[in-house]
Every structure is written in C-alpha cells, then in structure tokens.
Amino acid sequence: MAGAGAEALSTDVRRTSTVDRHRDDIAAALRAAGHVVQTDVGLSDFRVDLSLASATDPSRPLVAVLLDGPNWRARRTVSDRDGLPVDVLQGIMRWPGVERVWLPEWLHHRDETVARLGAAVEAATEAAAAADVARELDLPADVEPAATITETPRDAPEVLVASRAVSATIVPLANSRASTSSLALDYAEWSPGRLGTVDVLDALPRAAAAAKVQSAIRAAVTAEGPIHSARLIKLVAAAFGLDRVNQARAASIVRCVPADLPLGADEPFYWPESIDPTGWQGARRTPPDVTRSLEHVSLAEIANAMRRAAEAAAGIDDTELKREALAFFGGRSTRGTVGIRLDAALALALDAGRLTRTPAGLLRPGSH
Known part of the structure; x- marks a missing residue:
C-alpha cells in the first residue's frame, strides 16, 4: 500500500x-x-x-x-x-x-x-x-x-475528540495592553444540575424544546467558553439526563446553537458573546481537583498560557515552556497528541506575536 x-x-x-x-x-x-x-x-x-x-x-x-x-x-x-x-x-x-x-x-x-x-x-x-x-x-x-x-471546525458527540489541528490557519491576536498574567483565572466547570429529562431532547426540533436546549447551550458557553463543541454537546445532553450521545442526537443539539455564539474559524470552539476570539488574552488555570483534556483547550488559550510562562522567566527554552504551559492546565506528559497540540500552540504564539525568539533561541514575551 x-x-x-x-x-x-x-x-x-x-x-x-x-x-x-x-x-x-x-x-x-x-x-x-x-x-x-x-x-x-x-x-x-x-x-x-x-x-x-x-x-x-x-x-x-x-x-x-x-x-x-x-x-x-x-x-x-x-x-x-x-x-x-x-x-x-x-x-x-x-x-x-x-x-x-x-x-x-x-x-x-x-x-x-x-x-x-x-x-x-x-x-x-x-x-x-x-x-x-x-x-x-x-x-x-x-x-x-x-x-x-x-483542519476545520467540527461538533461531535461524547465519543468524538478534537483533531490534531497542526496546520490550522493562524490568525494574529489583536494587541492589548492587558497582561496575560492579570487574566489568568481558575477554570470553572459548568454544573447546572438537571435542567430537564431526555424527553426534551426527544422533542427536538419543536420550538419549546429547542428554546430549553438553546438556553442551556448559551449558559454553558457563557460559563466555560471558549468551549470545545464535543464538550458542549456532552454537557448539554447530560443536563437533560443523557449520558451518551449518538451522531443524530449530536446534530439535533448543534442545530440549537444560537447564531450569535461564534464558532472558531480554525477549531471547533464556541465563544461567548462577550469575548472577541482575535483579541482574547485569557488563560484559565485548571484546579488540582478538575480534569481537563488539553484537546478541549483552545490553541489561543494555550498560547496565552505560554506567554504567561515566558513573562515569569528571563528567557525560556521550548521544552520548558511547553512543560510549564501543560502544568498550567493540569497535564503532565507532553508525548503523543498532547505534544502535537503544544507544538501547534507554540507556532500560534510565535506567529501572532505573543512570543518572540531571541538570537540565542530562547523564548520571551512578544509585544502582542
């Protein structure tokens, strides 16, 4: 072959x-x-x-x-x-x-x-x-x-995961005077409890059911956004009593996403209305008692965490920077797809001016 x-x-x-x-x-x-x-x-x-x-x-x-x-x-x-x-x-x-x-x-x-x-x-x-x-x-x-x-955006049921996103088009992030360190907050999971039964999902796309699901979607995106589409679907389904989601069910939930919640151009992340994806400098630290897959963290957020790590050092090499960023999100091993994603985030940070490289090869915070 x-x-x-x-x-x-x-x-x-x-x-x-x-x-x-x-x-x-x-x-x-x-x-x-x-x-x-x-x-x-x-x-x-x-x-x-x-x-x-x-x-x-x-x-x-x-x-x-x-x-x-x-x-x-x-x-x-x-x-x-x-x-x-x-x-x-x-x-x-x-x-x-x-x-x-x-x-x-x-x-x-x-x-x-x-x-x-x-x-x-x-x-x-x-x-x-x-x-x-x-x-x-x-x-x-x-x-x-x-x-x-x-790589193109996607939404998926619980069993679907993020793609490698290595070659995604990198859009420079807008300049901001705010330090990424000042925007480092703890990541908080959306935990709404039970919002209804699976009957609500079964009733889609009827207007009454769609309104309830749309309200849940908006609340989840507001709480966790940028949020990976696979996680959004899983959370919304669970809020209505469904633990596993097939492809048809996922599609019915996706159709309820409000049109004013932007989907990332290069990755399947939904963003709150209050955040401009091109100018956001936030990075949310994962608490010790929370498990958060790096596949469910946007490249923009990983890049912001990398800039934050570079700010804390006079100069840092690639390997150490990636370890610091991964630790910020609660991860440990940089092998496999995690390493690929960290490489993609580093490329984004350099391309967008979040980081610069010194003649000696060390990484330092950029002007953006």
Whole structure:
C-alpha cells in the first residue's frame, strides 16, 4: 500500500461497504458540483471516506477526505482516529491533499464546504504536478511539495475528540495592553444540575424544546467558553439526563446553537458573546481537583498560557515552556497528541506575536 501511494486506495477489494448517510450526502453534493468522487475506498483495515480526483484525470485520487462517521468512531484510540490516518496518508502514501469535514460544518456550511473541497482538489492538482516534475528531475525528497491538511471546525458527540489541528490557519491576536498574567483565572466547570429529562431532547426540533436546549447551550458557553463543541454537546445532553450521545442526537443539539455564539474559524470552539476570539488574552488555570483534556483547550488559550510562562522567566527554552504551559492546565506528559497540540500552540504564539525568539533561541514575551 505504501509503495503504491494514493492509488492503492482505489484498489477494489472484496468487503462490505459501510453505510454512512453523512458521507453519502457529502458525496452527492460534490458530484452535483461536478467533482469526481469515490466513497469508502481502501483496504479493510483502513478506509478513506471520500476520495476526490480532478475531472481532467479522474483515475488519479488527489484528496482524501476524512469524516467523523462510523469508520472514525470505530477506531479505539485518539491516535488511531486522528493521528495515524493523517500520518499514513501524508507521510507514507503521500496524498497531495488531506481534508476533514466534521458534521456541524456540513450542517451549517454546506456550500462553503463544497467550495473548500473544490479548492483543495485544485491545490492538490498543482502539488501533484510539481511532485511529478520533481521525480522526473530526480530531485531530493525534501524538495517535493509536502501534502497538506486543513483542519476545520467540527461538533461531535461524547465519543468524538478534537483533531490534531497542526496546520490550522493562524490568525494574529489583536494587541492589548492587558497582561496575560492579570487574566489568568481558575477554570470553572459548568454544573447546572438537571435542567430537564431526555424527553426534551426527544422533542427536538419543536420550538419549546429547542428554546430549553438553546438556553442551556448559551449558559454553558457563557460559563466555560471558549468551549470545545464535543464538550458542549456532552454537557448539554447530560443536563437533560443523557449520558451518551449518538451522531443524530449530536446534530439535533448543534442545530440549537444560537447564531450569535461564534464558532472558531480554525477549531471547533464556541465563544461567548462577550469575548472577541482575535483579541482574547485569557488563560484559565485548571484546579488540582478538575480534569481537563488539553484537546478541549483552545490553541489561543494555550498560547496565552505560554506567554504567561515566558513573562515569569528571563528567557525560556521550548521544552520548558511547553512543560510549564501543560502544568498550567493540569497535564503532565507532553508525548503523543498532547505534544502535537503544544507544538501547534507554540507556532500560534510565535506567529501572532505573543512570543518572540531571541538570537540565542530562547523564548520571551512578544509585544502582542
């Protein structure tokens, strides 16, 4: 499979296709827009939900699209769900493009998603052509264009987790005179108790039920925002007596999110009305008696915590800075996906001017 590259996934193997209405709905919309689409392709132990090709060369798959459907949920670990597929597709199979589409993005931004995937095919076509030229000229491997992945916002049920978000577009944070240290508060969980029974969720999308769920969503976002969409769904469902959430239920809750609660452009976090995502400098310390997954902390907040750690030192190296930031959020090990997320936050902090690097390589607070 590794030797054959992206073409390996188009091989016809004898197995039963997985039923996935979310996937099939996206595929139908993409075909209606004129794109070449294959669904559920690959080997039995690893499948790509959607494979996109250029109309000028429909036999050559260019963009692998990963969804949060049954295949995704069936993988047992975070690494298997989010890390391994991307590593295999990009690093081993060298797909020119890898994209993700989360259910909420599709529910709320169908046309934009189709346009984004179309643009990804165009970019992948150019990348593939450049790679072909590089091979023909026998250039070193590191000259070949790297495969790209764009992380996009998503909402998900309890079983869904945040993506790696390594290549998310970094938007500079607005300048503020306030010190990040002065904005370091303790993180407080939203604990509303029981707001109703599961009958309220069963009654969605009826107006009365939707109003109750919308009120709970607004309260949760106000209390914990920026809050990861997966956690928001879990909290709201629990407030109405539901401990486990399937995909259909998650979608019904997402549809109740008030339009005035912004969803992050690069990560699936909902922000309170009172906070400007581009200018927020807050960082909420996780108390010892609270468990908070770093996947549920926005990159912006991690970057702010890093700036706070740099302020407390005359100069700090990358490793120590990441350890300090992780400890701020109650974590210990920087291995695996936690390390990947810390790297992404550090890149954000440097790009946005939260941190600067000295000629000696140490990190210090930036002007933003």
